[in-house]
Amino acid sequence: EAGVAQSPRYKIIEKRQSVAFWCNPISGHATLYWYQQILGQGPKLLIQFQNNGVVDDSQLPKDRFSAERLKGVDSTLKIQPAKLEDSAVYLCASSLAATGEAFFGQGTRLTVV
Amino acid sequence: GEDVEQSLFLSVREGDSSVINCTYTDSSSTYLYWYKQEPGAGLQLLTYIFSNMDMKQDQRLTVLLNKKDKHLSLRIADTQTGDSAIYFCAERGGDSWGKLQFGAGTQVVVTP
Numbered sequence: 441e442a443g444v445a446q447s448p449r450y451k452i453i454e455k456r457q458s459v460a461f462w463c464n465p466i467s468g469h470a471t472l473y474w475y476q477q478i479l480g481q482g483p484k485l486l487i488q489f490q491n492n493g494v495v496d497d498s499q500l501p502k503d504r505f506s507a508e509r510l511k512g513v514d515s516t517l518k519i520q521p522a523k524l525e526d527s528a529v530y531l532c533a534s535s536l537a538a539t540g541e542a543f544f545g546q547g548t549r550l551t552v553v
Numbered sequence: 554g555e556d557v558e559q560s561l562f563l564s565v566r567e568g569d570s571s572v573i574n575c576t577y578t579d580s581s582s583t584y585l586y587w588y589k590q591e592p593g594a595g596l597q598l599l600t601y602i603f604s605n606m607d608m609k610q611d612q613r614l615t616v617l618l619n620k621k622d623k624h625l626s627l628r629i630a631d632t633q634t635g636d637s638a639i640y641f642c643a644e645r646g647g648d649s650w651g652k653l654q655f656g657a658g659t660q661v662v663v664t665p
Contacts, residue, residue: 482655482657539645542653544598546594
């Protein structure tokens with residue numbers, strides 16, 4: 441079974457630029473999560489989708505971050521404009537249902553300079 | 554403050570047992586998880602326990618849950634150098650959408 445796919449693996453941008461990350465969850469998984477992991481910290485939930493609807497985006501900085509999940513499958517997370525403090529690994533995960541085991545992709549490491 | 558807390562570092566000798574501890578605050582948590590993260594990699598699910606259980610064993614891994622004290626532990630028997638990694642405790646909340654929250658992680662270093 442294929443796992444959660446993310447791209448790109450690495451990205452370096454200058455502050456105030458924009459960036460987008462892509463995630464393809466495990467086939468059939470209804471729930472999709474985006475987490476931000478700053479170096480030395482645990483993952484922090486940014487947004488959780490159930491199919492193509494948002495069920496939790498309470499910690500998403502909505503002035504600069506946006507996410508969508510079209511047709512309840514793939515998802516993109518965008519940052520515009522980026523700040524230095526956005527440097528982190530962005531992890532995508534999926535689970536069969538909202539209460540199921542979550543499986544993670546390898547993440548995208550973002551460096552903002 | 555953090556909803557899930559873990560000690561930051563553990564050093565253990567190869568062949569010994571490791572015990573990693575975690576405390577959480579949500580009394581309605583349904584599932585509790587242990588994930589492993591190696592350098593440059595995503596999170597790998599190691600094991601989990603349902604909140605109405607107090608122990609689960611899976612090969613070298615033993616999970617103990619004290620629901621009254623909201624304390625979770627992971628014991629790794631016969632620790633190997635390949636077990637060196639960061640271990641994250643996570644709780645799934647009892648709300649409708651099962652918010653999954655992580656601790657800051659415990660770095661485990663296995664010495665020969």
